[in-house]
Amino acid sequence: MRANYRMQRLHVEADLSSQQGFEATSEQFNYLANVLRLEDGAEILVFNGRDGEWRATLRFPTRKRILITPAEETRPQPADSDLHFLFAPLKVGRMDYLVQKAVEMGAGVLQPVMTQHVQGKIGSVERLQANVVEAAEQCGILAIPQVREPLKLKDLLERWPADRRIIYCDEDSATQNPLPALQSIRERSLALLVGPEGGFSEEERQLLRGLAFVTAIPLGPRILRADTAAVAALAVVQAAIGDWN
Structure with a gap:
């Protein structure tokens, strides 16, 4: 069932059931x-x-409540998306865009990954989670993706479950x-890994190529910015083997 885009949507923390009211923050x-x-x-x-x-329904028992x-x-609650989105942090404005588009494209987990050429940083996971909620409010998503704490690429790969395949964009x-x-x-069970603006280092490429649970994919003949590459990769993965198929 598609979202109703004519009505304002609001994310709340309270449990929801018929006629059980709660006060707005x-x-x-x-x-x-x-x-x-x-x-x-x-x-x-x-x-x-x-x-x-x-x-x-909104009721105003007082002027301040x-x-x-x-x-x-x-709409009933759907199952959480099982697609993990692994991304190297970008500069703030572009990272906000990246997170919003990942939510819209159906990512269920957002995992920041620190690579050798990363140019951005994660100032606050809570801020990214708030960005996720805002994107969900705007585009009709009910299952809120989880934002995880940043990990170094090597540490992430060392603890990665072998039954979840990582697809990474290899320029x-x-x-x-x-x-x-x-x-x-x-x-x-899938994860998509998108590198930083400077690309993966040769050491990182060799590490990724040596793992049986990793698949490299190209993204066409043009050089894409990291945020553009993320949207393109999410779209092609969802269309080919994800929830668009």
Whole structure:
């Protein structure tokens, strides 16, 4: 069932069930009352990442409080996405874009990976998680992806489960078409690894190429920025062997 894009959506922490109201936080009050200028009796959609999506009614018991009361479930909670997105941090503005697009493209776990040529850094995982929630609110996603603490590439690979295949974007691939490599993959548990703006080092490429659970793919004949490459790779993986197929 597709999302209703005509109604405002709000992520909440409270459990959701019919007629069980809860009070908006101060941030939610400011957003609903002062930014959106909603009034008593207005309806919105609420979700918490656990209990599906609900149509809810706003009540203003006082001028400084909003009571949110779920009325009916509009969409059931889907299963969490099993696609892990592994990415080298970018500079702040471009990393915000990268995280938002990963959410929209169906990533279930976001794992920052520190590589030798990485140019960005993770200042706050909580900030990235808030960015994830905002993207989910805007694009109708109900299952909230998890943002994990950054790991060095070598440490990540040393503890990686061999039954989850890593697909990584290799700009030095001898071919231009990613489909043959993707269509040869039989595992259902997948992760996509996108490197930094400076690309992987030769040492990192050799490390990745030597692992049986890693598959390299090209991304066509053009040089792509890291954030563009991430969107292109997510799209081709989802279309070829992911949840678009």
